[in-house]
Amino acid sequence: MTEEKQSAPRASEQTKPNIELAARREQGKLIKVLLAGSALRLIIMLLFPQFVEQHLAGRVELSTPVTSYKRLVEGLYLSSHGVSPFDGGVFHQSPLLLLLFKIPYYLPEIVTNLVFILADAAVALVLAKITGARHSLPQFSQRAGVPGEQAFACPPSVVAMLYLFNPLMIGTTVVKSTIVFSHLAVVLALYMGMHGKINASVGWAAVAAHLSLYPAMLVVPIALMAGKRQMLRSAVVQTVAKFAVAVLALHVAFTMAFGKQYFLATFDFTLRVADLQPNVGLFWYFFIEIFDEFRSFFFVVFQLTALAFAVPVSWRFRREPVFGAIMLVGVISALKAYPSWGDLALFLGLLPVYEELFKYLQYSFLFGNLLMYGIGLAPVFWHLWIEQGSGNANFFYAATLVYEFGQITMLFDFGSAMLRRELDISEPETRTHAVIQE
Amino acid sequence: MLFADRYIDNGVTEETAARTSVQEHRENQKKLEADALPFMLLSLLAGWLTKQTRFSCLLAIPHSAFSILSHAYTIYRQLPMGLVLSGQGEKGSPLLTFARRYSQYLSYPLLLVGLLWLLALPLENMARRAYFSENAMMPAQADTGFGSQSDTQAMSQIDRRDAGTHAYRRHSVFDDLGLDTQIHRFEYDEVQGVGNHRGINVHGILRAPRSDGVEALLLAASWRTSDNQTNLNAVRLMAGYGKVCTGAVTDAGEIGIEKWLRAYHGKEPGLLPMSLELPPATKYRGMGLYFEGKTGQLPNLDFINIRFLHGQKTVDDQSCCCWARFRPRPFGSSVGVHAPFLRYRIDALTLSGIVDEHDKIDESAGVPRMPYPWVMHNLGRTLESTLRSLNNLLEHFHQSFFFYILPANRRYISIGDYIPAVGLMVASLLVQAMHPMPAHTYPADQHILWLPCAHRWPTSMATILRVHAVGAVLFLVPLVVPVSMIRHTTSTAYVFTMALASSSMENNTRVDWRQLKALVELYVAVVVGSLSVMNFSLALVVFVTTGLPLLLTRSVGSHSKAVRIATLLVLMAVSPVSVLTLARTHLGAHSVWMSPFRIFLSDFHHYSSLVYPLLCLVYWPVNLLCMVVSMLP
Incomplete structure (x- = not known):
């Protein structure tokens, strides 16, 4: 990726054949990026299976009790033998995944690998499409900008590349964490919502919620997207109702198939927070320390802390519901019960869609460093704690706190960047002034 | 700050007002402190004069509390976004504003303080007195019985002529003592056709009649010491000594023990091993302690301390010198028989006899002489009392420190006292990376970013990734195609560097050197910071070889040709190739065909040592990037 591609003049100033040529070239680049990203994953899976098995598959930073491939295989094994997959208390993932892997389970390993790689490439493709939609769809591209702003659009292929070549995401796909499918449902919900296909969007949001619960929060920004076309109140009511029906339908279907056990084992x-295996989140340490009688109170508090952001964040960014949804993805990644590096990777992958905010960031140095140290120290402290035995749980939790602090700093920096940009658009004459909120 | 300058030009009244209010507040704050300080001093002085310490505390505490609170309040008032977070305008934290403005000049003093801190570590005042955390060991209660007739007899059965068959002799000695003994043969091809190790391990187990069978004490000795002398006396001592616990004798040093451990671990109970090295001599000047694992891992401090307590007459000061410690630790080569144990979460150490020059016995003379009886007696008793103390232990060592440096006998430096040295060095990298570039590269309308030529950062990142990709190739090639590379790694490496340097030089003119350097600095800071907790001395080595040249590198692209060539030559002098070539004997490459690369590679294979990956993925690429930075205009 070189400079010319990035700072190329916007297509509107060019003649028509040039636009077509540029579009075709861009498409070619996108295909190359997708192929290269998939090839890289396939090579790692095929050439270094031992390395993946020994050093990556067991990493708590990459797969959690609700996304682990090992546990999925256990569920598949049980259900293939006519036993309920939730027997034995190992499998905690959505039965949708059982349906998806029903056939690949009987085929050679490479088919399963390809399913994961394809899902990841599809996420990258949809991210590119979302970026493309922001540039081409009239309701996004005809927005007023900040006067004198340099046009510096991040092309779709670059967005796809930043997602596919993010080491965190490569690791997540290589260990076959099922969070990939949740990511796919989330980005599809956003994409459909941007195009006004609210029914499809709600459907994908329901699937995402079914796969990893927290994306249920996305129904609020989707309702606001629907609200652009009709009366806001009726749109919100309708969308939420549709979402409830979709989730309920999935729930009823699977309850009929697996009984009450299914609900207990997943949602x-x-x-x-039944499993206290360490992860990069905030829950496990706290719930290890806490007395049993306070557990139910605190899991309500912790879960509400995450879920309560849905309405206020979406409402504050109601003029840009897509951005609201991206912020919610960040909130989920920081505050969910079983987070992993893969969650952060989706958030990082979605941010370049709003590339114009990058120049408004004030704490990029800080949160960039915090995230790097959080990610670098976690395996080191894990090694000291679990493998050498010279550290203890506080070490790993300290790295987790650094990581969380970085994520939250990043979230609020992007939020304030968006607000500042909105102010710059509405009042262009203040754009060279510092604004201090007392 | 640059940011602020622009706003001041605009003359925003609100800004000025805010600034004056902050200034007023600061002045008030100073007044408050000025009030509090004399009071505190006076009260302390009065208390000291009247010997009424309690009285002076009564006066001093409220005052200091008041001043701390008022200070906290000031910080809170200046905290619209947090102490460190602030990036905008005048109301930022004064600390950060200061750091940004002077970051260019701040990084060198930080570096200097870090280095001074490091040099100050051997000082008496830095170390704390050793103490016992684990009372269950009852170190003063140990009762010894070593030195009986049968012990001496068993010892005399082993002599140096046994070299070929000692394993069988040993087996029979263990058997005579009534131990449960076995022979373990191993053969190990490190990399196909290159490093072939084979040997025999022997172990004898004394089953304790009343134990629960989940733990064991292990006394191990290798037939060769780490500097390749016959470890005869230790094996002899073990013969007299195998009565207490599991005893193991191995043929091929660390590799033998590693193989034995792999075979033994999991089947048999948990271990608490101690290994012995007694080079041939008639007497020993003192005992040295070796306790570092391959990845800088250390045993619990209590384990070390108990040695000092029991061996107080034999332990020599010189052997525990602070700097001598650092030498084997970062690279983990030829550490000792105890090293493989630490990987299995087993605390272990090696005791090594130190021999005076004139007491040395020349091995080629072929005279199998025992040390003086009192020497063996002393050693035996010391060992036995230690083992008996360990026998009292009820649980895994966990109370005392795992992160420490031992500067002298009975003293230690805890992690809190030595980690600031690396912290300061990392800070110097970060502060330099934070330094913003001149404002004129901006269009006036744009907002300020931390790296001003923001649109160029993908190009910088691409440069970094390209160089690292070649590092990754260097890392992977010997793993995928072993034989060809390993014999001539150093020469291959030379070719690699040259090819790389030339390939990364071209096509780079659009990169801003400060930005490139800042990005690399951030990355090196993360590596050094993370390593420092795991292996302090390795982190230091990485900093000195990688971070220090990076800190000092500047662009000389527009200077004269002589300057450019000189810079390149200096950078080549600190490149891995020349450093490894110059330090080859220090790193353990004694024979001509052995390159340090090979040693690191085999350590990576055997013990998952980090040196080899760090060399290929950090040191080398960063050195190349330094060259790129220096050549940019």
């Missing part, structure tokens, strides 16, 4: 398992 209840996440909500109650």
